[in-house]
Each structure stands twice: as structure tokens, then as C-alpha cells.
Amino acid sequence: MAKKKPLSDEALELVARRFAALAEPMRLRLIQALFNGELSVNELVVATGGTQANISRHLQTLTQAHILSRRKEGLQVFYAIADPSIVKLCELVCGSLEKQLSRQVTSLGGSGR
Amino acid sequence: MAKKKPLSDEALELVARRFAALAEPMRLRLIQALFNGELSVNELVVATGGTQANISRHLQTLTQAHILSRRKEGLQVFYAIADPSIVKLCELVCGSLEKQLSRQVTSLGGSGR
């Protein structure tokens, strides 16, 4: 297959929305906390150190983006990573960032922050 | 396989920023236009249909995020994809979105392909 055909405006919008869902540190923290399996809202609140209201909102955002799944059990609601590609995405970005940072450190000739 | 250690707040911020750089349709369009090699600003303006000012701003954003590289030649400035992982990122997201969409179509009773 040669050239890839350009995505439609709607497709671009969808891709952008997906990236936007991952563009918040708190949401990344939630995803990270779920790497080892599903957790309840309260567990996520504890794990991330956020407020209950805020965490709930972010969970809604991630669920609507089909990144997380929602399972209700009694009083609790458990969230889990629904889209495994998310893990790959984060790993890709992390790897790329590490390269960039190490390059910067090298070019700066020392340690700094 | 062991547990992954959680990223620091700063690292999460960096990852979030990177995703944010990709969270705009116009910027995705620019990246897409650059898939086949470097282009000048004016060529990108034509390719994307945006205004010159807006394109220039987005190019600055992407360059500062180390996603694009900048090469000046006479009056023109050429931009190119500096981080190849970006291509993988976009492909991953596109693939994941296609799955989701086809699943939605299926659940809506349409005939799958």
C-alpha cells in the first residue's frame, strides 16, 4: 500500500477527541492506576489524591471516550481499562519523551531540572 | 512481567502536554500532510485550507512539542515530522477508533463488513 489517504474532517475530529481525553495529568494518573486491574471510584480517589467529584468527572470523560469500562456492583462502581491500545499509546509517548529528555540532558552537558 | 512504577507528576504533565499537542484537528491535518515529507508553510496553508496566521501558530506549537522540525531556506520555512513515533501514535488511535466504530455499527443492526 502506497500513500495513505487523508482522513475526513469527522475522523480527524474523533482522533483529536481521543487525544484530548488523554491530555490531562489527572486522567493519565487514573489510567495508570488501572494498569493492574479494575478499581472502585473510592480506590481511585485514594490512589490519585483527587477529590471525589473531580475523579468522578474524569471517569465519566474517559468512559464516554470508550477508554474505560464501567461495572456497577452494589454501592460501588468499578472502572477498568476498556481499550488496550491505550497502554500502548502511553508506552509509545513515554518512550519518545525519554529519548527527547535524555537528548536534552546530553546537550545541556549536565544534570538539571 | 513486573508492575510498572507510576510516573512522577512532572512526567505525567509532559505526557499530557504531548497528547494535548495532538488534540486539535487542524494540527492533525498538518501532521497528516507531512506524512509524505517536508512542506513549506505556504504549502501547508494550501493543503489544510487554514489561514496563514493560524497555521503558523499550530506549527509553532508542534515544533515546541518536538513533534515537527523546522528548516529555513531563503524566504521559506520547511516543516517535517521530527518524531517518527507520532506516526505510530496516529495509526494506533485510528485502528482503535475503527474497531469501536465498526462495533457501534454492528450493534446498531447494520450489516458488518
Added chain:
DNA sequence: GATTAATATGAGCATACACGCATATGCTTG
């Protein structure tokens, strides 16, 4: 049915940012 626990949501505020318009900067040529 009232109370309590777990989660979700409405309202308000502050900030971030995309966009358009106008103009500045930088490079080339006469």
C-alpha cells in the same frame, strides 16, 4: 421507610486556547 454509604451532577469561577485581524520580522532583489 428512614438512614447511611458510594457515586454522580448542577452551578459558578478561573484558566487555557483556537481563531481572525492587523502588523511585525526576516530575507531577497532591484
Added chain:
DNA sequence: CAAGCATATGCGTGTATGCTCATATTAATC
């Protein structure tokens, strides 16, 4: 050095969204 082209940037505006506080909803228990 004046003029013209390609690109960048200052400014104002509208919109989106993250956060907090308070309250609503839902489900289990007494």
C-alpha cells in the same frame, strides 16, 4: 536602502474545560 514576499506574532474575543462546593441519585441496612 527601498520594495516585496514568506512567515511570525501581538491583541482581542469566544468557547471549552478543569476545579470546587453543594446537592442529587442510587443502593444497602436497620
